[in-house]
Amino acid sequence: MTRTVETKPFSDQKPGTSGLRKKVPVFQQEHYAENFIQSVFDSLEGFQGQTLVIGGDGRYFNREVIQTAIAMAAGNGFGRVIVGQGGILSTPAASHIIRKYKAFGGLILSASHNPGGPHEDFGIKYNAGNGGPAPEKLTDAIFERSKTISRFLIADIGLVDLDRLGFVDAGGMEVEVVDPVADYAELMETLFDFDAIRTMFKGGFRMAFDAMHAVTGPYAKEILEKRLGAPAGTARNFVPLPDFGGHHPDPNLVHAKALYDEMMGDDAPDFGAASDGDGDRNLVIGRSIFITPSDSLAMLAANAHLAPGYKAGLKGIARSMPTSGAADRVAEKLGIGMYETPTGWKFFGNLLDAGMATICGEESAGTGSDHVREKDGLWAVLLWLNILAMRGESAREIATKHWATYGRNYYSRHDYEEVETEAANRLMTELRGRLAALPGTAVRGMKIAAADDFAYHDPVDGSVSKNQGIRVMFEGGSRAVFRLSGTGTSGATLRLYVERYEPDPAHHDLDTQEALSELIAAADDIAGIRRHTGREKPSVIT
Numbered sequence: 001m002t003r004t005v006e007t008k009p010f011s012d013q014k015p016g017t018s019g020l021r022k023k024v025p026v027f028q029q030e031h032y033a034e035n036f037i038q039s040v041f042d043s044l045e046g047f048q049g050q051t052l053v054i055g056g057d058g059r060y061f062n063r064e065v066i067q068t069a070i071a072m073a074a075g076n077g078f079g080r081v082i083v084g085q086g087g088i089l090s091t092p093a094a095s096h097i098i099r100k101y102k103a104f105g106g107l108i109l110s111a112s113h114n115p116g117g118p119h120e121d122f123g124i125k126y127n128a129g130n131g132g133p134a135p136e137k138l139t140d141a142i143f144e145r146s147k148t149i150s151r152f153l154i155a156d157i158g159l160v161d162l163d164r165l166g167f168v169d170a171g172g173m174e175v176e177v178v179d180p181v182a183d184y185a186e187l188m189e190t191l192f193d194f195d196a197i198r199t200m201f202k203g204g205f206r207m208a209f210d211a212m213h214a215v216t217g218p219y220a221k222e223i224l225e226k227r228l229g230a231p232a233g234t235a236r237n238f239v240p241l242p243d244f245g246g247h248h249p250d251p252n253l254v255h256a257k258a259l260y261d262e263m264m265g266d267d268a269p270d271f272g273a274a275s276d277g278d279g280d281r282n283l284v285i286g287r288s289i290f291i292t293p294s295d296s297l298a299m300l301a302a303n304a305h306l307a308p309g310y311k312a313g314l315k316g317i318a319r320s321m322p323t324s325g326a327a328d329r330v331a332e333k334l335g336i337g338m339y340e341t342p343t344g345w346k347f348f349g350n351l352l353d354a355g356m357a358t359i360c361g362e363e364s365a366g367t368g369s370d371h372v373r374e375k376d377g378l379w380a381v382l383l384w385l386n387i388l389a390m391r392g393e394s395a396r397e398i399a400t401k402h403w404a405t406y407g408r409n410y411y412s413r414h415d416y417e418e419v420e421t422e423a424a425n426r427l428m429t430e431l432r433g434r435l436a437a438l439p440g441t442a443v444r445g446m447k448i449a450a451a452d453d454f455a456y457h458d459p460v461d462g463s464v465s466k467n468q469g470i471r472v473m474f475e476g477g478s479r480a481v482f483r484l485s486g487t488g489t490s491g492a493t494l495r496l497y498v499e500r501y502e503p504d505p506a507h508h509d510l511d512t513q514e515a516l517s518e519l520i521a522a523a524d525d526i527a528g529i530r531r532h533t534g535r536e537k538p539s540v541i542t
């Protein structure tokens with residue numbers, strides 16, 4: 001039986017860069033999750049009798065909201081729900097399942113790399129039938145709906161046993177509990193040369209994969225250890241925990257420091273990698289070398305033809321605006337299209353659907369391809385393994401040769417987390433007001449060539465997205481980018497992205513922060529970061 005439940009709107013359900021993310025106690029307010037899910041359904045058309053995919057990263061509150069979502073899917077007239085066993089589906093696996101089974105869309109419960117637990121973060125995002133994050137037009141509609149919603153629909157179906165594989169009838173709607181790994185692992189086998197990677201492991205190649213007690217644990221166990229024959233223990237922290245073992249499941253040099261230290265040590269494995277809460281991000285560290293996500297995108301694009309799934313070549317490459325220009329040089333050499341989009345994987349969807357881009361990447365540890373419509377952490381790791389197996393060289397050798405061929409884009413991101421929202425807004429407003437006056441002036445001896453607030457004109461659907469980050473471009477190609485994060489849950493996070501291009505191999509061995517020090521100082525001179533935020537230094541440097 002379906003019930004119509006009266007509710008009152010919440011004013012704070014605006015989806016950010018990737019869905020709605022809030023602290024768990026916010027989501028635990030009566031009807032909070034229901035309102036958002038109903039606002040999603042009310043913004044969609046034509047899903048009666050269709051399939052909805054539901055899964056999450058296993059964080060605290062995952063199972064409760066999954067039960068609610070299933071009952072609401074039944075109440076709203078979906079014909080079928082596919083849900084991952086235990087409520088688990090990595091974001092890329094969910095994207096794949098939506099596509100493979102031609103679902104209408106999917107709900108993914110995750111706050112990605114943000115910490116989990118009773119007082120930490122939770123999130124809900126909707127992915128459309130192409131498997132990709134809802135486009136801006138849809139997230140805007142969801143937010144509008146959330147401001148006026150007065151009822152939600154829910155079926156009384158009792159609790160679905162999420163742990164038993166197979167079919168269950170839920171008030172006339174079919175629920176299928178599926179193995180979260182099987183379809184995804186099968187897809188990976190079609191893209192990569194598993195034999196070559198297996199031979200590499202047999203030959204003694206050593207790898208450390210840190211699943212950070214998040215969703216990729218079962219995927220890494222199955223794919224790396226079982227199917228590829230990597231020694232037991234290659235996948236670490238592989239049991240997903242509701243609080244990620246008390247850590248941030250964020251694969252960067254701060255939160256995956258143990259892995260980094262090991263990779264820099266004397267007895268380092270050949271290759272190290274990590275993924276985040278919901279499995280869409282990746283960190284890649286070779287023995288004695290950290291590969292920035294921007295460089296990783298460029299190196300993967302330059303070598304992708306070595307993997308069976310990409311042997312026909314790439315149609316184009318896309319990167320988010322704050323991501324370094326390293327991949328642009330690869331696209332130029334390959335003679336293929338290069339697209340610069342705003343931050344947010346959703347902006348790649350149209351380019352992938354239109355067959356204009358094959359590989360996409362972001363500085364925020366995201367890389368992926370047209371095999372799904374999300375970034376994909378394990379995919380990036382497997383492509384690296386495939387390339388290492390084919391080239392028979394170390395990650396350091398591959399990186400050094402890449403820079404010798406294309407030049408090196410020194411690149412770093414400085415995050416100022418949980419800054420007072422007003423102070424962060426003031427900084428951005430002041431800077432925006434000075435943009436027109438900046439070109440032609442010089443800071444620390446560096447001349448500013450151009451300055452703007454990035455706007456994206458989608459070449460496929462013609463939509464325009466404004467205010468996507470402030471760019472200050474210097475003569476010679478260096479730049480500083482300023483933007484406020486759209487994924488935090490308390491205060492504001494200011495991100496400063498700096499980049500300097502160095503063509504000369506004699507200067508490719510510098511320490512990144514040193515190589516960028518003048519630029520970093522100039523960025524503070526221009527935007528007054530210390531003055532506005534009261535912070536002497538960033539909280540995270542990647």
Ligand code: G16
Nearest residue numbers: 017018112343344345364485486487
């Ligand atoms: C999300 C988006 C990414 C974006 C990242 C950081 O990733 O999907 O496209 O680059 O957030 O965004 P921001 O700089 O606004 O915090 P994830 O892994 O958190 O879903």
